[in-house]
Amino acid sequence: MTWLPGQLKHWLSSNDSGVWGEEPDGHNDVEVLRSTDISLGGQWKIADPAVRSLPAIDRRRKVLREGDLVVVTSSGSEAHLGKTAIVSAAVAARSPCFANFVQRLRPAQDADARYIRYFLGSSQAKEELAALGNTTTGLRNLNGALIGSVSFPGPPLSEQRAIADYLDAETARIDALIAKKRQLVLLLEERIVSLVFQGVSGQLTSVDAPTRDSGLDWLSSVPTHFGVPTVGANFATQLGKMLNAEAAAGENQHRYVKNTNVKWDSFDLSDLPTMAFDAEDRARCELRAGDLLVCEGGEVGRAAIWPGADEPIYFQKALHRVRPLRDANTRFLMYCLWVAASLDVFSVEGNQATIVHLTGEKLREHRFPWPPTLEQQEIVRRIDDGRRRIGSLKERVTEQIDLLAEHRQALITSAVTGELLVPRAS
Numbered sequence: 001m002t003w004l005p006g007q008l009k010h011w012l013s014s015n016d017s018g019v020w021g022e023e024p025d026g027h028n029d030v031e032v033l034r035s036t037d038i039s040l041g042g043q044w045k046i047a048d049p050a051v052r053s054l055p056a057i058d059r060r061r062k063v064l065r066e067g068d069l070v071v072v073t074s075s076g077s078e079a080h081l082g083k084t085a086i087v088s089a090a091v092a093a094r095s096p097c098f099a100n101f102v103q104r105l106r107p108a109q110d111a112d113a114r115y116i117r118y119f120l121g122s123s124q125a126k127e128e129l130a131a132l133g134n135t136t137t138g139l140r141n142l143n144g145a146l147i148g149s150v151s152f153p154g155p156p157l158s159e160q161r162a163i164a165d166y167l168d169a170e171t172a173r174i175d176a177l178i179a180k181k182r183q184l185v186l187l188l189e190e191r192i193v194s195l196v197f198q199g200v201s202g203q204l205t206s207v208d209a210p211t212r213d214s215g216l217d218w219l220s221s222v223p224t225h226f227g228v229p230t231v232g233a234n235f236a237t238q239l240g241k242m243l244n245a246e247a248a249a250g251e252n253q254h255r256y257v258k259n260t261n262v263k264w265d266s267f268d269l270s271d272l273p274t275m276a277f278d279a280e281d282r283a284r285c286e287l288r289a290g291d292l293l294v295c296e297g298g299e300v301g302r303a304a305i306w307p308g309a310d311e312p313i314y315f316q317k318a319l320h321r322v323r324p325l326r327d328a329n330t331r332f333l334m335y336c337l338w339v340a341a342s343l344d345v346f347s348v349e350g351n352q353a354t355i356v357h358l359t360g361e362k363l364r365e366h367r368f369p370w371p372p373t374l375e376q377q378e379i380v381r382r383i384d385d386g387r388r389r390i391g392s393l394k395e396r397v398t399e400q401i402d403l404l405a406e407h408r409q410a411l412i413t414s415a416v417t418g419e420l421l422v423p424r425a426s
Contacts, residue, residue: 003155003418008119009148011111017073017144018098019062021052028053031096033064035072038085038102042121046091054097062097062104067113069105070098071120073142081142082129084120086113103144110157114164115416122413125150153417163415166422174408181401188394192387193342199383200336200369202226218343222369232364234328239296239360240285240315243275250276255311257287259295259318262304264338277314285314285321292322292330294337300358301341303334320363329376335383336368 009015021032031049039045054062064070068087075081084105098104107113119125132146155163198204202223209223219228231237240256241247255272277285287293289308294301296318303322306313315321324330340346345366346358371379414420 003153003159005154006152007148008116008150008152011108011116011152011154012105012148013108014104014106015144015148016062016104016106018100018102018104019054019058020100021054021058023053024051025053028055028059030054030059031094032099033070033091033096033102034099035075035080035083035102038070038072038083040079040083042083042085042117044085044088044091046094049094049096050099052097059097064092064096064098064104066092067107068092069107069113069116069120071103071105071142071147072101073103073144073147074101078130082120082126082147084117086117103142103147105147112157112160112164114168115155115160118164118167118412119152119416120150121409122416123409124413124417155418159422162424163422165424167412167415170411171408174404174411178401178404178408181397181404184397185394185401188390188397192390193338195386195390196335196383197339197342199379200332200339202369202371202375202379204382205375205378206371217345218339219367219369223371225371227370228367229370230364231322231333231366231368234326234370235292235322235324235330235333237294237360237363238284238321238323240317240319240321241275241277241281242317247275247277252276252278254282254314256285256314256316257293257306257319258316259298259302262293262295262302262319264302265304265334267304267307272313275316282312282314287313287315287321290323290330292334294320294322294358294363296320296358299341300346300356301337303337305330305334320358320360322363327373329373329380331380332376333368335380340366340368 019032021030029051030053031046032052032054033046034050037044037046037049064087066087066089069084070087071082071084072080105116107116120129128150129142129147132142132149201218201221202209206223206225209225211221212219212224212226212228222228243258253274254277255274256277257267257269258273261268261272287306287309289306291306292303293306293315294303298318322330322333346362347356370376411420415422
């Protein structure tokens with residue numbers, strides 16, 4: 001049968017914008033689904049739906065029913081603009097309405113909802129939607145008229161269903177492969193954490209050595225010939241400069257590292273901010289190669305060693321700078337902090353876990369394993385070598401995931417546009 005290309009609106013029975021309503025009042029309350037309830041892949045993830053008070057007319061007119069399509073019309077990310085989910089029987093059973101910033105599309109009788117969803121997720125539709133989306137206040141925006149104007153390939157209903165059946169099966173197969181590989185990535189990340197723990201606790205170098213069993217939590221598992229000093233006994237710590245309005249607008253602007261620039265054993269230096277540092281600040285907060293930076297908040301204890309830079313770089317108050325007082329192995333300390341963070345050592349006060357800040361005092365008083373110098377060096381070497389091997393495998397698996405995702409996208413686009421001859425679609 002002949003395809004009849006045209007605008008998407010001709011295959012829709014309705015194309016409606018949503019409502020937000022008022023704060024819940026206990027009488028007219030209803031779930032209102034938002035863009036955040038839809039994953040990037042177009043699946044529902046209704047973990048914490050918004051509950052809003054809507055008048056009766058809106059509760060009737062804006063309720064979602066099985067087979068409706070919900071399209072995201074506003075997002076700060078081009079990747080999320082146009083993401084689409086089908087209302088399943090389970091979602092429809094909740095009798096939810098839909099919010100502003102999403103659009104409800106109800107397919108006409110000659111259209112298959114699954115096909116439309118695949119089409120809106122195709123590269124062709126995404127490119128057209130990205131071009132149609134306008135930018136206001138940093139967001140990319142669509143509306144019902146723009147979505148309705150998207151060029152639609154127009155296959156007959158029987159072919160839409162055949163294509164959707166084919167893509168259901170093929171994307172499920174690809175998604176299962178991707179899920180397995182993502183699980184492998186998680187296992188590799190866990191293996192790295194385990195390797196670091198084994199290293200700093202002496203399991204890589206002192207296998208048969210007796211352990212101290214001193215009651216110092218995880219430190220009880222370290223060999224007896226390891227010391228367990230405080231950080232302050234071997235290292236000097238310094239908090240950076242506080243960011244305030246004066247520092248943000250003053251003279252003597254210099255680039256600085258903030259806590260979000262610090263990753264585990266690496267830095268994201270793509271966009272360092274600037275603020276004012278006077279002579280005293282520069283003397284106190286300048287970084288030099290080999291300094292260990294430790295996050296005070298957020299992922300408490302996350303740490304990385306500064307590699308150095310061609311210009312003076314400073315650091316903000318949300319970070320501790322750690323320098324050895326003597327011939328101490330800063331990289332070994334970084335790995336000890338990695339273990340402490342993975343065990344939530346810094347996030348426990350008394351008997352309850354809570355969100356805390358790693359104060360300078362708490363960091364200096366933190367106890368960690370301290371083997372002899374040569375053994376520290378050997379432990380660091382083994383951890384680094386193991387991380388390189390595991391990291392190389394993780395990188396290969398991640399590349400495979402990316403290739404599978406690209407193949408999935410290409411398959412959807414070629415199928416919905418007719419470039420790929422789908423079995424039984426004739």
